[in-house]
Amino acid sequence: MRIALIDSRATRSIYPLALLKLGAWRKRLGDKCKLFAREIPRRGLYDEIWISTLFTFEIPEALALVQAAKKTGARVVVGGIAASLMPEPFERAGAKVRRGLIPEAELGIPDYSLLPDPPTIVISHTSRGCVRKCGFCMVKDLEPEYKNIPDWPRTIPAGAKKIIFFDNNWLAKPIEAIRADVDEIKKLQARGLRKIDFNQALDCRLLTEELADLVATLPHDPIRFAFDGLHEDGYFQRAIERIVKRKRQTIVSDVLYNFTDSPEDFYYRIREIAKLEEKYKCHIVAFPMRYQPILSSDPNREYTGPKWTPRERSITQKIVSKHSGGRGTFSFTGGPERSPLAELEYWLGKTPADFRRLLNYPNVRKLIDVRVARLRIKRAKLRIATRAEAIG
Numbered sequence: 001m002r003i004a005l006i007d008s009r010a011t012r013s014i015y016p017l018a019l020l021k022l023g024a025w026r027k028r029l030g031d032k033c034k035l036f037a038r039e040i041p042r043r044g045l046y047d048e049i050w051i052s053t054l055f056t057f058e059i060p061e062a063l064a065l066v067q068a069a070k071k072t073g074a075r076v077v078v079g080g081i082a083a084s085l086m087p088e089p090f091e092r093a094g095a096k097v098r099r100g101l102i103p104e105a106e107l108g109i110p111d112y113s114l115l116p117d118p119p120t121i122v123i124s125h126t127s128r129g130c131v132r133k134c135g136f137c138m139v140k141d142l143e144p145e146y147k148n149i150p151d152w153p154r155t156i157p158a159g160a161k162k163i164i165f166f167d168n169n170w171l172a173k174p175i176e177a178i179r180a181d182v183d184e185i186k187k188l189q190a191r192g193l194r195k196i197d198f199n200q201a202l203d204c205r206l207l208t209e210e211l212a213d214l215v216a217t218l219p220h221d222p223i224r225f226a227f228d229g230l231h232e233d234g235y236f237q238r239a240i241e242r243i244v245k246r247k248r249q250t251i252v253s254d255v256l257y258n259f260t261d262s263p264e265d266f267y268y269r270i271r272e273i274a275k276l277e278e279k280y281k282c283h284i285v286a287f288p289m290r291y292q293p294i295l296s297s298d299p300n301r302e303y304t305g306p307k308w309t310p311r312e313r314s315i316t317q318k319i320v321s322k323h324s325g326g327r328g329t330f331s332f333t334g335g336p337e338r339s340p341l342a343e344l345e346y347w348l349g350k351t352p353a354d355f356r357r358l359l360n361y362p363n364v365r366k367l368i369d370v371r372v373a374r375l376r377i378k379r380a381k382l383r384i385a386t387r388a389e390a391i392g
Contacts, residue, residue: 001031004046005114006069008062008080009054012037014164017123018080019052020110022102027111035114040065043072051095053082057292059089060299066093085138085295100142101128109155120161126152126181130168132203134228136259138294139168148177153184160188162195162221170198171206182214195221201254204232204239212239216246222285223248227269228256237276244280251284252329257316259291262307263359264352266316270344274332277340286330288320312359322372323347346371 003026007016016035023033034041038061040049049069053062059082069076070093078090079098087097112118129146130139146169156163163185171178185196201224202215215223223243227236240251253273257266266288273286290313292301304310323330330347332340349355358364 001026001048002046003031003033004041004049004074005033005035006040006049006051006065007035007037008051008058008065009038014121014123015115015119016052017110017166018105019050020112020114021105021108022050022079023114024108024111025102025105028108033111033114038065040068040072046072046074048075048077050077050079053078053080056082056086056294056296057298057301058082059086063089063093066090066095070094081138081142084142112157118157118159120159121164122156122160122162123164123166124152124155125149125166127167127170127173131172132169136228136256136291136294143168146172148173150177150180152181153188156188156193158191160193162197163188163193165196165198166200167198168200169203169206171203171211175210178211178214182218185218189219193219195219197221198224200224201226201252202239205235207235207239207242209242212242212246216243216248220248222250222252224252224254226254226256227273228254229259229261230265230268233269233272237272240276240280240282240284244282249282251282253284253286255286255288256291257288258303258305258308258313260305260307263312263316263356265307267348267352267355270330270348271341273330274340274344277332283331286332288316288330290317309360312356315359315364318365319347319368322368 003023005016005019005023007019009016019035023035026033034046049072051062051065051069053059062078062082066076066078076095077098078087078095079102083090083097084099087099090097127146127148129143130137131146133140170181173181185193196219198220204225204227207215207225225236225239226232236253243251255266255269255273270286270288273284276282277284290301291305292298292303296303302310304313320330330344332343338346349358361367
């Protein structure tokens with residue numbers, strides 16, 4: 001059988017791991033597979049077309065691919081996160097939906113030959129599921145059982161320079177399993193591995209002193225912790241303290257907002273990050289993540305949390321984007337002639353009430369643009385002065 005594997009994602013910063021696993025499984029059964037990126041092959045070339053999905057707000061784009069695939073006469077199969085959570089639109093379009101993980105595919109090694117070149121940045125899991133049941137997350141539905149995967153190193157190809165681990169909660173493992181993972185990572189370092197990234201963030205509530213010792217020995221790029229709500233207040237600060245005391249100075253913090261929080265709650269968490277930067281002389285990049293309901297197809301992503309207004313949500317997005325040059329992050333270190341706290345206050349105000357007022361200021365968009373322009377001028381002058389000092 002000839003199978004076309006279609007990645008429906010709008011952007012492809014990393015390869016579609018699930019499709020590589022599916023390709024390996026189907027090849028073991030004797031099928032021929034080829035990988036495509038948002039492209040449906042011509043009629044008659046393939047017997048089946050398998051389409052992967054990711055975000056539910058991208059369902060309209062995935063449905064367009066399903067409709068194009070149906071016109072080829074091939075059998076159409078759809079899987080992945082969006083299709084598993086919201087199968088009805090795909091079933092109405094005439095596709096067969098495979099929900100959740102396919103055990104036969106999970107057992108094998110991904111077929112890296114489907115890629116144009118061998119990957120140097122590799123994706124893997126050392127565990128599946130999560131011990132938490134967070135209201136904003138669908139892992140509890142997609143992967144309801146927490147499982148250790150001790151044989152994950154066999155999926156890492158030769159030449160891997162970086163591994164991105166998609167574990168939902170690595171630190172929830174027994175300490176013996178974490179030690180085993182650390183040993184395996186160090187063996188891979190001896191083979192040329194340079195960096196790792198637990199991309200879904202580490203659970204700050206689980207970071208003990210013993211675990212901090214293990215975490216700090218690994219080549220993280222970067223270390224990630226989530227500060228998703230006030231239920232993590234105190235735990236987050238303690239985790240940062242434990243990590244920076246072990247000489248790990250660069251951290252990324254995911255900061256969820258627009259869920260059950262308020263603008264004041266969001267401001268407090270961002271301010272705590274700036275305070276930690278100032279206290280420990282470290283570098284923490286805050287990555288605000290706007291909550292979007294998962295079980296809805298909203299291509300415009302206009303959902304507004306119960307304690308936010310559409311304007312407040314929109315202006316927060318603009319401030320984050322303008323502050324970071326479009327990268328969607330806050331970093332309060334390195335500002336010209338300002339401490340991390342002073343940098344935060346420049347952008348967000350000195351108090352939670354200031355922040356709320358800023359979001360509702362009538363000319364706030366113009367104010368933000370003016371501040372960005374002033375900041376660019378200051379930084380340009382600083383660069384010129386630094387160069388002049390170096391030359392002179």
